[in-house]
Amino acid sequence: MTMASYRSDDTANQIKARLTMDEVARHYGFEPNRAGFMRCPFHQGDHTASLKIYAGDRGWHCFGCNSGGSVIDFVMRLYDINFRQAVLRLDLDFGLGLSQAPQRSRAEQSAILEARRREAERRAVFEREYHEKTVEHRYWWEVLKYFAPTKEDAAAGFIHPLYAEALRRQPYLEYWLEENLGKGVIT
Template sequence: MYGDIFSQIKSSLTMADVVEHYGFEVKRGVMLCPFHSDSHPSLKVYPGSRGWHCFVCDAGGSVIDFVAKLFHLNARQAAIRLDNDFRLGLSTEKPDRREVDRWVREQREKQAVLDAYRAEYDAKCREAYLIRSMQKPPPESPLWGEYAALMGRLDYLDNYYFIQNHWR
């Protein structure tokens, strides 16, 4: 069923129709690529149903692939979105807001986890640096116990980096 909608969308819409609808400007068959930071238009828009291809980031495909990538949708959601946005009337299905919202939420959660991890890693780097830059007190000093504890902490931090850096 969806295969049919896919081919109908591809034959009803040109790539230029689609990108212009979503606010992109095509000049002499090329436009700025939204999928990498493009300062010089490198996304080629092919005539008719031949789709698109970026010569820098190598992304490309059909109108459906473009909309899927642009709005972070799967192919089925992208087809429904195009069908609705261009009022093609191929499907009675409406774009699934919940599916899109869930995707956006998942991306935000992943980003938050990554940010927290980076912040923790940076904090540990700073801590290890501070411990290393401390002066070693003489063994009879009252500070010795604290220093020894910090050395233990440093072992832990070094081990932490080792695990983090070998984990990926």
């Protein structure tokens, strides 16, 4: 048996000890009557409420379809999930805090930190580049406005070199900014 399943069994026992079937049923929307019976969700047309809920950790039993078990069995069948998933779900839904995140080795830990650092660095570089491109875009936009050929220029066939340069640069910058809009700014 692996360490993980040892832990999961241990968690399962704690869940069974801490949660009654009554509170689990109510949490998931069922309303057992005073005698502890409710309609069985596992067989069709149970109009007589044949699922009996027992006190403490004794679980449930349906006299209609003869199914039964612990709170974990109930959640497994209700959500069609396996044992481990049901244990985790109960733990989370009831905020028991029993399932610990798996221990990471120091190597894994530092690999994660390193990846995070690289990602932050990549984002910083990108944001700098995006800002520079925005400033440049703004500059060429001003150039296009102020150095646009006048009628006289046009007649003389004169185009200001800055204006010509702006005509070359601007479409690329517009394309780049459009393409990268929103990238890297997500945290």
